[in-house]
Amino acid sequence: MAQNVTVVDHPLVQHKLTLMRRREASTAEFRKLLREIGLFLGYEALRDLPLGKIDIETPVCPMEAPVLAGKKLTFISVLRAGDGLLGPMLDLVPSARVGQIGLARDEETLQPTKYFFKVPVDTADRLNVVLDPMLATGHSAVRAVQEIKDIGAKDLRFVCLLAAPEGIKTFTDAHPDVPVVTASIDERLNEKAYIVPGLGDAGDRLFGTKGA
Template identity: 65%
Template sequence: MQNVTVVDHPLIQHKLTLMRDRETSIAGFRRLLREIAHLLCYEVTRDLELEMIPIETPMQPMQSPTLKGKKLVFASILRAGNGLLEGMLDLVPAARVAHIGLYRDHDTLQPIEYYFKAPSNLEDRLIIVVDPMLATANSAIAAVEKLKERGADKLRFLCLLAAPEGVEKFSRAHPDVPIFTAAIDEHLNEKGYIIPGLGDAGDRMYGTK
């Protein structure tokens, strides 16, 4: 699939298998999601631009690389997106954060917005939208649309699992937004859940149903 990067690192695939297991505890699921977020964050930020700055080590002055440009923005699609967000902030603690509240109507499968809060001046910032699951893609498409309305012009979408149907639909709606994921599963079922998947990520993370 064009515009999609599947991050197939062995550690990610191993941890994903543990997350898929229905016997994995809530605490274990949260820990694994945070750990995988670290590894995925490396890949989605691999090509960030650097610039050289002068510093002094205990030994001598030198020119050393640092991130160039405006601070990154991590945009979490509530509520499950926060599981990835927390792990990514471990690596990039200075990143700005946007929260986008969307839930899926279980009858229509369409997203309903209930909250949106983002940093000002989204132009020229790399914005990484995070949500563990790219299933129907309706919520992801709506979240990216909201960010573009606020001026975002440089976006990436990061998820743990994706369905082929979701990838195709998202790519048609936002061909300029690359997708990063740990796996593309088989298909969606009639209720819009990824198969074989891992269930509802938010429910497994927070112990709700």
Template identity: 65%
Template sequence: MNGVTVISHPLVQHKLTIMRKKETSTASFRRLLREISTLLCYEVTRDLELTTERIETPLMEMDAPLLEGKKLVFASILRAGNGLLEGMLELVPAARVSHIGVYRDHETLQPVEYYFKAPGDLDARLVIVVDPMLATGNSSIAAVDKLKERGATNIRFLCLLAAPEGIKNFTEAHPDVPVFTAAIDDHLNELGYIVPGLGDAGDRMYGTK
């Protein structure tokens, strides 16, 4: 699919399989999500621009590479997005964080926004939006809408699982935002859940129903 990158690294796929199993405990699910998010973050930031700085090692001076530009922003779609956020911040601890409170109404499957907080100067930063599931795509579309309203122009979307329906809806709404995912599953069921999927990521991460 155009604009979609499937991260097929063996460690990502192995951990995802364990997360899918219904018998995987809350503690194990949470740990695996943190581990896999670090691997996904590595891939979604693979092409960040670099500059050089003159430094002195114990042996000599050299021109060494450093990230160029302002710090990244990780934009977490609450609440499940925080499961990805934790591992990503371990890899990029200096990143700024945005929180976007959007939930899906289970009757209409439409997004309901209840919270938004983001750093300034979004127009000068790469914003990586994170949510474990790209199901209908409605919540993700609403989150990116809000970020663009606040000035963000360089945005990427990172998820654990995606449904074809969600990818279609998201890329039609935001064709300029590339999608990175560990897997594209078969379809959505009548309740808007990804099949075969792994259930509700937030519930499995926090042990709720």
């Protein structure tokens, strides 16, 4: 495994991920579980946020207490499935800025094309956490991070629910400076570039659009 990749192997995360993988899991259950796992992923991705000190008074006495320091961070969702991780991230940091990148995969070339890009103007001065549940081929993740780097961002992290070894290699080769946090690195990609064993199309399962 690449040095800059963290797998959150907490028992609760692995249990909830198993429930998500099941074919019979409903849309409502899938959403709920993704939100719950997203909190664990967020805790890990943000574990080294800088802290400052402020003076407060508890019911017992005054004290100097820790608070987050520096500029508010930015969560950047890779549309559309990335929005499933955006909710739990904002639960953790409600004051964070939000960006979105729309990337569509060409089913023949498997390469992403950009159709939407909107992020805070001062992204270069912030920690930027890119969100996309599936790191399959890695092409979309590589493109998304590069788009953000191209406007000056220097401090980035990538959070996903599942990853394939092929996607991990593609991503870390392209962006060795960007840490990856995931709940699982699965076995491989199949001939259609789906993660195996995986959980199917995260966007379709999240939004209930399979077959639509």
